[in-house]
Amino acid sequence: MVGLWGIAEKMIAGRWIAGEGISDALEVSEKLNRRNVGAVINYLGEDLRDSEKISKACNKYMLLISDISKAGINASIAVKPTQLGLTLGYKTASANYGKIVSAARRKKIFVWMDMEESRYTDLSIKLYLERVKSKNTGICIQSYLRRSEDDAAKLLLSGATIRLVKGAYREPPEIAFAQRKDATRNFSRIMGLLFRKSERFMVATHDRQLISRAISMSGKSDARVSFGMLNGIMNDYAYRLAEKHDVQLYLPFGEEWVSYGYRRMRELRNSVLIAKSLLPSQH
Ligand SMILES: Cc1cc2nc3c(=O)[nH]c(=O)nc-3n(C[C@H](O)[C@H](O)[C@H](O)COP(=O)(O)OP(=O)(O)OC[C@H]3O[C@@H](n4cnc5c(N)ncnc54)[C@H](O)[C@@H]3O)c2cc1C
Numbered sequence: 001m002v003g004l005w006g007i008a009e010k011m012i013a014g015r016w017i018a019g020e021g022i023s024d025a026l027e028v029s030e031k032l033n034r035r036n037v038g039a040v041i042n043y044l045g046e047d048l049r050d051s052e053k054i055s056k057a058c059n060k061y062m063l064l065i066s067d068i069s070k071a072g073i074n075a076s077i078a079v080k081p082t083q084l085g086l087t088l089g090y091k092t093a094s095a096n097y098g099k100i101v102s103a104a105r106r107k108k109i110f111v112w113m114d115m116e117e118s119r120y121t122d123l124s125i126k127l128y129l130e131r132v133k134s135k136n137t138g139i140c141i142q143s144y145l146r147r148s149e150d151d152a153a154k155l156l157l158s159g160a161t162i163r164l165v166k167g168a169y170r171e172p173p174e175i176a177f178a179q180r181k182d183a184t185r186n187f188s189r190i191m192g193l194l195f196r197k198s199e200r201f202m203v204a205t206h207d208r209q210l211i212s213r214a215i216s217m218s219g220k221s222d223a224r225v226s227f228g229m230l231n232g233i234m235n236d237y238a239y240r241l242a243e244k245h246d247v248q249l250y251l252p253f254g255e256e257w258v259s260y261g262y263r264r265m266r267e268l269r270n271s272v273l274i275a276k277s278l279l280p281s282q283h
Contacts, residue, residue: 016232016264017044018253022064025253028231029068029075036242037235037249040112040228041068042078044254047087054085058096060254062103069107076110078250081124090123097127105136115140117169118176125151132158138202142167143187144176152190156197163202163228164190188213195221202248204228208237215245230264 018028018041029039043061048054061077068075079100085092097113104111113128115121128139138161141148145167152162166183167176177183187210194201195217203214206229218225226246229238241247252260 016230016252017257017260018231018251020253020255020257022060022067022253025064025251026067026071026073026075028251029073030071032231032249032251033074035239037238037247038226039073039075039231039251040078040248041075042080042114042250042252043083044252044256044260045083046080046116047082048085049087051085051088051092054083054088054092054096057083058100061100065100065104065107065109068109075251076112076248077104078112078114080114080116081120081127082116086120086123086127090127093123094127094130098131101131101134101137105134109136111137112163113137113139115142115165115167118145118171121145121147121151125155128160129155129158132160135159137161138163140165140204141190143190144171144183146175146177146186149186149190149193152193153197156193161200161202162194162198163204164194165204165228166207184210191217195223195225198223200224200226202226202228204250206230206233211241218245 018025025041029041032039041064043057043064045053045057048057061079064077079097081093081097084096101111113124115124125139128137131137139155140163141152141155143164143166155162164187166180166187177186184207187205191203191210191214200223203210203225205211211227214225214227224246226248227241228248228250231249231251235249238247238249
């Protein structure tokens with residue numbers, strides 16, 4: 001029986017997540033597209049160690065690619081290295097990522113590689129660099145990691161497309177900025193680097209000051225900047241931003257919604273995001 005907490009969890013998660021199936025993700029994407037907003041669709045799941053589950057996730061992405069293409073929706077996809085088998089072994093993840101990127105390239109669909117805990121950063125970058133020449137794939141970089149400015153600089157030398165975020169996992173202070181303000185400062189620094197050295201990238205944050213800074217920098221730059229936000233956090237703001245800029249909302253779907261919901265709740269413990277995202281839409 002689903003208790004009150006279960007119902008509350010589902011309400012909260014339901015605000016962020018499209019639903020359980022591909023058709024749910026496509027339906028919400030179409031709604032976003034009608035507001036001139038693109039979707040970055042992620043099939044929920046991570047740290048998979050069972051080869052059947054890994055194959056299931058890959059097959060789901062192959063179907064998703066084909067369905068996005070058939071429906072003519074403005075959407076990219078986002079995969080997690082440990083969902084493609086990185087915990088089992090590098091070769092498995094590399095083969096799966098390669099298969100997805102190739103299928104997506106045939107359909108002109110972009111594939112984002114999400115970034116997970118720091119123990120996977122090196123291998124994720126390695127995986128990405130193997131496919132960087134495909135041009136239809138980009139990688140997420142987390143500004144809370146002290147190493148990220150160097151990573152971004154190296155990646156850009158290889159022609160990488162970067163999605164910049166603050167970072168969502170718990171990391172030790174030796175390798176990550178413990179204070180949000182330091183992660184924010186580093187975000188600004190890396191964003192400056194992107195404006196100088198990158199032709200296209202995504203600024204993925206709900207931090208209005210960072211977004212404003214990016215908007216003013218984009219006025220003086222030829223770079224193609226897109227703005228990424230999580231679905232269900234501040235969609236009305238995203239719709240307004242989309243009147244003048246390229247905006248894409250990260251839209252997860254799948255059966256594993258509980259763990260995603262928990263992460264959003266945990267990382268946003270100050271409740272600002274949760275409280276605001278539960279309020280009725282503000283125009
Ligand atoms: C498109 C996208 C992809 C992502 N991919 C990854 C990934 O691959 N790996 C990863 O580790 N993380 C990822 N994240 C999550 C990210 O790392 C952050 O955990 C998450 O975005 C919250 O950080 P923030 O940059 O929005 O800033 P925060 O510092 O959390 O928030 C900034 C400030 O913005 C304001 N604000 C925030 N929310 C609201 C609101 N609802 N209404 C009004 N004001 C608000 C508040 O004043 C808040 O203090 C992704 C995020 C996005 C948007």
